[in-house]
Amino acid sequence: MSEHFAGVSRARTEALRAEAARAYAAARPRTQAALAEGAGAYLADVPMHWMRDWPQPFPMLVARARGARLADIDGHHLDDFCLGDTGSMFGHSPAPIARAIRAQAGRGLTYMLPTEDALAVGQLLNQRFGPRRWQIATTATDANRFALRVARAVTGRRKVLVFNGCYHGTVDEVMVCLDGGRTVARPGLVGQGTDLTEGAVAVEFNDLAAVEAALATGDIAAVLTEPVMTNSCMVLPDPGFHDGLRDLTRRHGALLVIDETHTISSGLGGYTAVHGLEPDIFVLGKPVAGGLPASVWGMSAEVAARFATYDAARPSGHSGMGTTLSANPLQFAALRACLSEVMTPGAYARMDAGARLLAAGLERAITAHGAPWHVARVGARVEFICAPEPLRNGSEAAAAHVPELEAAIHADLLNQGCLIAPFHNMMLVSPATSRAQITRLIAAFSATLDRLFD
Structure with missing residues (x-):
């Protein structure tokens, strides 16, 4: 020892x-x-x-x-300096968000219907993070899970590529790591019932050659990544890594999903806006509603069009996406206040x-x-x-x-x-x-x- x-x-x-x-x-x-x-x-x-x-x-x-x-x-x-592990990144109970929550609490907490706040939030999301087609979830875990479903739907492929040591919530596909160069399920998972390597492959961050080799198999629907690895000791991208990643995913027909839940600390619009990244799907949770459980995920217009075509041909029935309390009016009140008055x-x-x-x-x-x-x-x-x-x-x-x-x-x-x-x-x-x-x-x-x- x-x-x-x-x-x-x-x-x-x-x-x-x-x-x-x-x-x-x-x-x-x-x-x-x-x-x-x-x-x-x-x-x-x-x-x-x-x-x-x-x-x-x-x-x-x-x-x-x-x-x-x-x-x-x-x-x-x-x-x-923990601030709810980023959930309260803008401080605890910012006054505009606290006021918005109090006001909405008197008007009802959930309806399964949108509000005028919802319409305003859509415009604010486009202003803050670029024009996309948005959906609201309750956690970034949910948002990442739904984003991967869309990626598999529009590409017709099964697997997701993630980086060794990553964290994107409790999504099954990200619970893999490298062991002697092989993708394996992470040790310590509770009650795991499926072989995670059937739906995921892990490579090292900053290794574009490994990314290209994995994408060349033709079965990767999406690459899911943080711009900076943050749920390990922090790992910054090498110069040119994100440009190379974007080029490779486009060349091999895989979607690029950027999870900004921690890297929203980078600046207004997150690392994506500060560094000019071009994800196909953008995901943000934790602080987007000031710490109230809420997350957002948005597709590019091109991916949204592809998904609309897929969705139109899909048999009616459960999609496997969405939860009853997601996109509730309390979330929208907090989202609107955060995006317009706090995240400035x-x-x-x-x-x-x-x-x-x-x-x-x-x-x-x-x-x-x-x-x-x-x-x-x-x-x-x-x-x-x-x-x-x-x-x-x-x-x-x-x-x-x-x-x-x-x-x-x-x-x-x-x-x-x-x-x-x-x-x-x-x-x-x-x-x-x-x-x-x-x-x-x-x-x-x-x-x-x-x-x-x-």
Whole structure:
């Protein structure tokens, strides 16, 4: 067993984690009492299993959140750089969205019919993300699943190509990875009943030769990708990668589906608009309605026309797409407020400036401590990565992920009043995040490194 993690001794890592756990528990007697009384109703004591993924010995119970601050029931106030893992990227409860939700709540929550807000949202989506034919879903998982159904329908092909280490929600087709160069089902899947490799193939991000070889088989309906890999240690695209990907998919008749659920941090219109990408289908979830469950997915006019032809010849019956509560009026009220008043050029300018400040501060701290790490950024999204060089693919990202060390750092930062995402080392800067909050996080990160490095 190695005595070091990414330049840090195992002993120091374990000592910091233990110290952080003791301090966290001692500071939260009310939380512990509440959990002891009420958590037992849930499987594994949490409403969603991933709530166990935080590095603390027991979950924090949130009392309220506003802007970029969060308070727990024991009265601790935290600078929130997790922001619901992007769901609250524009801050908690932006005033225009809160007003819109309150107003719509008095008019009804779901009708199975559209509203005038729905018509306005269609126009706003075209303004923000380019002209497409849109549909509304409840999560990006749903949107990706439906987008892949459309891709298979219009191409007559079965398989989807994804990148090793990707994440696009709980869509079956993305739950594959590479093992010795072969596509296999990801380890740890619960109750898996089918052979996922019959419908999916995985290749490494930034490997256009592997993409071309997979597409040359002629059975790939779509390539589903994030513009930047974000649910691993962050992997940025090589220069020319997206141009090559677009050229290859067109040449081989596969659709290109871009999932912007995390990379919407890039700027107004997401990475697609900032970098001029041309997806056949565009997917966005999480922050598009300010954190209210909602997602959008839009087809190009050409794909929409192909799908209309397919749909006209389809026998009547269940399509396998859509859920009853999707496209409800509460979603449209929040979508309209977010797209028109919250997701603005000014908001992105503040986010980008703050993220630049944060990235520079983290880099200074890493350099000052001689840590063999680096910082990656895509717009308002910043990560420190416990590896010396930028990463190129999912295999490198997996090797750079150091769960024990990262958990100790996250726990120590929280005890200093700074909350970052439990998954990897992601930090988001919202329009509500102040310079003082960024300065506090940089100082807390440096203090944590003081405890880890000589």
